[in-house]
Amino acid sequence: MKILFLLGSSRAGGNTETLARRAAETLPADAEQRWLNLNDFPLPEFRDVRHTIRIPPAPTGHEKTLLDASLWATDIVIASPLYWYSVSAPVKQYLDYWSGWMYLPDTSFKPRMREKTLWGVSVAEELGMEEHLVGTLQRSANYLKMRWGGVLVGNGNRPDDVLNDASALVAAKSFFQTV
Template structure:
């Protein structure tokens, strides 16, 4: 059974990226499990690279929001990163979540890298009117998927800066209806 994890990376609740993601998700088959997390309401501490710090326990056991996100990530068959395009890349909360993947790689008993292989990574983003503004964001996530031997399943983009602008992007809204058509 397919299980979708939607990770909302906007600092604005109900923003254009979330609107686009929810419209796309409405078209998933009813037997597909959906789990939604807003990264702004599940804060993670700033990522600290502990690999080369003498005397530090390398990777403390994940707890709190980190454990919640880790468990949801490894349980899902499909991960949807829904992040607005900020300065040509993902939002800070999305980047922080991805930074934690580095720790999870190195916790041997998790087998994180192996467990991610074969999952599908989807991208949904809203951006301003500049046509190629999301290229770096999409490339970052595509490369992350490749590194983990995940399938990069595609990117859905829409235009919108002010609240609900994306609803006027008729092409994006039409693409949302078929974005998950292969499921």
């Protein structure tokens, strides 16, 4: 098992990362974990070339890092705070790049994504408002025929608030147990 955690908060040490790290504590010792903060790998604005040149330019730099990490993983965990009832902008931009990677020659992005599981972790100030975030991730997984692991949701706003959300901490303990 190779798990890629993609952190999508726009601040360091946020609640979403804290909750994701709690969930990761229960992973088997032999599971390889890789943690990437999307803010450390900013992507240029996404360009849709499907109906012009069709094949996007070969990925380089941060894009290549994120593509290679995505292909490496058996499991991708999107750790996105709830921003305006949906995923954060860095997460959305990463997902947009999937639309280009599907067209890369010699990458087999779609068949390789089919072998993976997509998970989500999110923290929001107001609970019960995360259906669009969940829908974005779950429908994206469905589109690519990935397995769907579900979304672990916690409550918080100020850093470390989520440590007061007892039910989220309990849920974190069993989140990856369905693996």
